[in-house]
Amino acid sequence: MKLIHPTYFPNIHTFSFIANESICWELEDNYQKQTFRNRTYISTDRGKHILSIPIVHVGKEFGRQRYKSVALDHTYPWQRQHWRTLETAYRTSPFFEFYEDEIRPLYTQPFDLLMDFNLKTIEVILDCLQLQMPSETTSSYEDKPALYKDYRFLVNAKLDHDLHFEPYTQVFGDRHGFIPNLSILDLLFNLGPNALSYLKQGILPKTHG
Template sequence: MELLLHPTYFPNVISLRCLQEGGVVWEVWDNYQKQTYRNRCYICTDRGRQMLNIPIRHSGGANGRQRYRDVQIDNTYPWQRQHWRSLETAYRAAPFFEYYESRLRKIFEEEFETLLDLNLSTARLLCELLEIDFPEATSTAYEAEPNEKQDLRFLAGAKTPLDLDFPSYPQVFEDRHPFVANLSGLDLLFNEGKLAGEYLKKISLPVQS
């Protein structure tokens, strides 16, 4: 069965597990929602879990809603420079940061107009680096209750609790705080490198919410 997912900013570990499984269809016809992984991801710093947030232009209609595919990034704010500096500070000491640095830096030097284009680009890049086939299929219309797809769109909710077991792996600041699970795939990539794919296989797929 196909898996229906929202494109998110540098997808987290459970989303990468779904991409690894294959058969993903990207949801591109939904309305934009706040406080989701659509415009944020989480990394691990010396202080623990830290959010990287993308500023967006709010231009919804009379009801305040707008299509996710139409959401524009507010590039008047230097968010890309800020995000890259945060990644350098958090992961410069990670064993594989320098190995992937040049590929990743490019995405922070390119200006994106829409949030959807940015998120698909970050997902594509992570798939390439993790040797996962990137899914090209997108939804053709919004379905509140898809009948022929496993609806995993709930994974985009940044505050949605997940009853899943995430095995630990070495993290840069593990001497300062306990393991932080299900961060952006960047954390897994910088710490595990080529072993990241094997780590993902240890995680059970989520069930439909």
Template structure:
């Protein structure tokens, strides 16, 4: 299966199931940016349940702007806040300490453009999963895609489809139950080296 998909902030499990099982991956890099998507947000499992981590951006809805041109608003301490949220949520998980050194630097160095940062995060996660992904980038925006499975709809966080993925053990599951399709970080910190086997075994079929 050849797919086209958006680069997102620490992609959710559905994104990675599609990527891992694809024969080839093309990232959409010529689309317009819009809010309320996974381009600048991801969800983790916090002590009080599902927790959204949002990257602040310099963006105005009045003027169309390419995703690749959207800058991160680095004036506040969003990176430190995100890292503290990950530490508090996953420090008791089986594999947080195993991967934290590989991930920590992402939250302590500035990156100007959102898409560049998302691609950097993606590449680090691939290293953590010990997987090699041969991906390409689109050369222009095409509304209709021929010859590839168009999975760009997965970027929408408000109208996200529900997938029947298998449960795995989560840190706060005893309090709030299993929460599906969170950030790949949730799977990585809880399943460690078995995360790749999990992704390969799932089926991307919406309920």
């Protein structure tokens, strides 16, 4: 069983594990910046684009903040802005309208905590793919997990995994070429039910010389 952080509409690499492996969610760690906890990447007419969720930052005097207690910052209408960006980017994709009614409520319903929102984004995608949401979670933090394979490194937004992603048709592929390892939303809106077959084939390391 693999130990994974719940992230915002996980990228394809991370979601390939969620779709194919037994997963335990890491719920007891500290929040860290520069990770996929509050960001995901999509493809727009201008190329690779980040969707970043604003959070409520606590002062340094409170020490490290637990991931599960991180609150969403609704002083800016980020849900409306993210949904409009997704509509603009994917309205012409083959399967946007097919899944629109499942995805849109995430951007109209109120959420208080980042982790709850992230888990819900994953649950909705799994439901679209007719897969079960993993239910196992951690009850305490372990630096070196005894019972799980540690895949928490996947949350690091700066880590280069040097992987090969089989190209698929993207909305703006004629302008920017194939952009690999975007949010699972990119795969879902472009491939629809075939997204599961793509995830099942696995993501392989690049071959060298």
